[in-house]
Amino acid sequence: MLFQFPPAVQAAMAAGKYVQVFTSAGVPIGMVRDAVTGQFAAHAVGVVVHNSPLSPLVAASQLILGGTQMVQTHMGFQGVNRRVEGVSQQVEGVSQQVAGVSQQVAGVSQQVAGVSQQVAGINAGLQSLQASVGILQATTAVIGVGVVAGVALSAVNLRQTMKLREDVKQLKLEVKNGFIDLKKVLKDQGSEIILRIDQVAQDVKFEQHRLVLIQSYGKFLEATKLMKIAMSCEDVSIRNADLANARQMLAEALADYNNPRLLSETSAAGQLRRIECGWAIDQTIALSYQLQNESAAVSDRLSHLQDKIRQDSLNVIERCETEDELDFLFPELTRIHDHDLAVLESWQNHVDWMRSLPASELKLLQSADFSNSEIPVNSDINTDTIADSAPPEQLLYENLKQKSHPSSLLDQLQFMMKPELRRESESYITQQAAIAGYKTLVPANLQKASDLAVANLYWYFKVRDESEVEVA
Incomplete structure (x- = not known):
């Protein structure tokens, strides 16, 4: 994994003005600091994995740099509130210090703007996770419950799923109740695919699964909405209560996606799609803890999730019965291994690094100005351009x-x-x-x-x- 920085920051690194941050174990962090003062200066704005831009299937790329943003957002809310109160008291008691008060108001406004930008990044991460769950779940309308024909799997393979994600991001497709109108999307892929979608829709067992998935997706969606509302609350107790309630809803949704009985009734491909939705929800739970600066809980959750992804993947591999299923699973699991696990590992490294920092370093981190880092908040970091060419995992x-x-x-x-x-x-x-x-x-x-x-x-x-x- 190679972190990329804005051109001006890269130039400063080449000149020796900035140096990249590493953990005590020598693991790189997506951040640079001033070589002389030690002041943290900029975030990475992109990541390259195996010479390709980072583009995970399930994980939210924005969260790879979320550790520092989360601390700054949390401290920013508290700092803004304290400074607003201080300024208000000065306005009431010392009218002659108008100039000084104005300067502080300007400082508060700047801090509010910084917090708003960080909240926007968090919201973008939540939006990415919402899209991932919706798209992955939608493809089960083609996969169904039982044995899957090769042509059906090819219609929702890695390449097609990445295209669907891009279309949803560009608002060309709409996710309703956790599903997409795949008959409309896949109409150009032949009558066999349309027939397959109709057959799955008429399958009584799949309809039972579908109702559970709709309910689960609804819980997940409401939880993410509540998390966004929580970030707008200035009162810490209200914000924490909302995040706790969101976590409860996420836990209920996760239990539905991981239901052993439902998973046992699905093919290897169908099982993978369900547990991928669960992985995205698990990340959302980790994010909820991070919004409260509960770094130990975040680290534990991310470590558990990485182990779970590996074990779930092994279970799916053991269930693979046909070459058609293998054609579907191999590229997708390779992408998950190379990109999604890389995001989660880097996120955990970032959180663990912050936990190890002394108070003096944390103070520097909280006061850092990352205006040199133009991190996109409306899209995944360095998202692959969806073209007609096959993804590298497919070629491999x-x-x-x-x-x-x-x-x-x-x-x-x-x-x-x-x-x-x-x-x-x-x-x-x-x-x-x-x-x-x-x-x-x-x-x-x-x-x-x-x-x-x-x-x-x-x-x-x-x-x-x-x-x-x-x-x-």
């Missing part, structure tokens, strides 16, 4: 598919989400290679090999062993 999969077979590709997905699983395959390869006399397939060499090579070797020996057993 097509390349790997020519060199592997489904079982090997599934293993490669598992290795990506849980690297420890690769050790088991390496051990099996080493044992079988020794028996077969392949002297180069030793642990030291296997550790340097790609996931592709390890998975293919594992299945080479596995199939060979099974064939020998059958012959015997």
Whole structure:
């Protein structure tokens, strides 16, 4: 992950005036400070992952830099209130200090403007999460509950989902009750897709699921609205009460999306779409804690969510039964691993770094002027331009598919989400290679090999062993 800064800030970094911030463990933070004074100077305005702009499928890119903004917003509300009270008292008691009071009023106005800008960024993050849940949920109207045909999955694959997200962001599509009129959107993809949508709509079991999803999305939407209202409250107790109520609604919505019975009735693709909605809601819960400066709770929630994404992904991979499902899952899970998990990890690193700061550094952070950082608030940071070309994850999969077979590709997905699983395959390869006399397939060499090579070797020996057993 490579953070990008505004051109003027990049130039100052190149000249040695600014230096990037790192944690004590050497992890980069999306922020720079003055090399001489130590004053925090600017936020990153973009992130690059594997030479591509950061564009997660579920996560809100805006929240990757939210840690400092949240502290400044929280402190800003308190600071604005205290300063307004102080100015009011001076106006009442010292009329001759008009000039000084005017200057303080100007300072308060500037601080209010700063808080407003930060609130706008938070609202943009909430809007991004709302759109993600709506779009991902909407695609279940094509996927349905049971076995899914390949043509149906291709209509809502990673590429198509990213297009839907862009259309919703540009107001070309509207999410109603957590669903989109996919018959209208996908009308150019052939009659088979339209027939599939009609069949899913008539499925009694899916209708049961759909009603639950509509109710859950409604709770989620109301919770995010309440969070936005909470940010407009100057009274801290009212703001905290509203955020707590929003969290309760989010927890109820999350329980519906994670309902084990409903998940067990869906295919691998359908299950992935439901749990992706749950991941977005989990992020919203973390955000609610961050709005209250409960950094320990934020860190714990983000750590738990990253573990959950990995384990949920493994569960989905194990449920994959057809090559059509694999074609759908591989690019999407790769995007989630490379982009969404990167956002959550960076967000947690930022929060943990702030928790480790001494009081003097926190004071600098709270008073920092980030006017050099023009962070967009109405769109994802460096969102990919949605073009007709396939996303890089799709191209990667097509390349790997020519060199592997489904079982090997599934293993490669598992290795990506849980690297420890690769050790088991390496051990099996080493044992079988020794028996077969392949002297180069030793642990030291296997550790340097790609996931592709390890998975293919594992299945080479596995199939060979099974064939020998059958012959015997």
